[in-house]
Amino acid sequence: MAQFSKETSTTGAFVRQPNRFTARPEPEPGRYRLVVSLACPWAHRAVIVRKLLKLDDAISLAIVDPIRDEKGWRFPETDPVLGIDFLSEAYQNADPDYEGRVTVPALVDVTTGKVVTNDYPQITLDFSLNWNPASTLYPEHLRDEIDGWIEPIFHNVNNGVYKAGFATSQEAYEEAYTALFEELDRIEAHLATTEFLVGGQLTEADIRLWTTLVRFDAVYHGHFKCNRNKLTEMPNLWAYAKRLYAQFGDTVNWDHIKRHYYVTHHQINPTGIVPAGPDPEVWTR
Structure with a gap:
């Protein structure tokens, strides 16, 4: 810390x-x-x-x-x-x-x-x-819409979990916590009718959201006190996150993720104990 x-x-x-x-x-x-x-x-x-x-x-x-x-x-x-x-x-x-x-x-x-x-x-x-100009991750015809998702996702989700976890006052923590789950609820509702955030295809916006989602239950829920509910308890977000895991889950290193957060942040976890769960196999079931 x-x-x-x-x-x-x-x-x-x-x-x-x-x-x-x-x-x-x-x-x-x-x-x-x-x-x-x-x-x-x-x-x-x-x-x-x-x-x-x-x-x-x-x-x-x-x-x-x-x-x-x-x-x-x-x-x-x-x-x-x-x-x-x-x-x-x-x-x-x-x-x-x-x-x-x-x-x-x-x-x-x-x-x-x-x-x-x-x-x-x-x-x-x-x-x-x-x-790679042939990339379809940030196509010109979808950029305004992609950027429209990227901004609130960054402030409220990607950085939001850090704002909750590293807050040193109750007020700052609760403000970040509220904004985080309001944004996740908005995305949960959006994903009820679409497979991806924008244009029916994988884009930069999905990748930015997903790298936070894949860490949520293992780290942010407990370590950063983002504990209103788990990702696995939000059905649309969970299904969406698992679909993307099937595409690039091989880039995830659970050992590095858990050891980094639980061992490095001494003020949050002074014992340095790394939780045994959750079971990563849940991503492939």
Whole structure:
């Protein structure tokens, strides 16, 4: 929790730091390395989009250890491409005066060793817009509608669970909790008549929502006190989340997800005990 202390307002509300590195590099196969944590929902969406757009050969992938300590995200061993032990080294290469929290996903230039962008909302859009123009994840004719879903989902769901979990006042927690479930109820009603959020097809909006949903019962329900009900108790959202799990559930690492949240956030879970449940097999039944 100490890493987030600078992101807490005077009212006890969690205010996420802005992204420091926002360059939008032109596609150049082999030039960039995508550094992710499989625990992180923001990074997870980049992993999924990279996979769906078949960018594996164009953009290499590095996975950090799920346990983030006072030094930030570390590699299990020295990264063979970047030659660094901590992602913070690439941040310092890009800006020696950088003092913010080191975040994933990050796109690192392998020729300079510098972080080019940690702008997670734009990274996946650029994968579709620049790296694979044939992508159907962010089609021009649906962009306004997709963006119309992305905004409230980010504020109330993706970041909403963090605002509830990292709140340090009852008022801030309850405000985030209420907004979260109001948004989930709206989506639950919408999914009663459609298979996807927009246009009857998988889009960027679905991927952004899903990376929060897949973590909901395992982490956010208990650890972040988002406990009005479980995802499995919202029939339309649960059916929708399982359909998407069938498409890219192989990108989910339950061990990384659970160990990261329950071991890293000492103020929320000081014992560091990782819950045994829920059973991940429920996703395939």
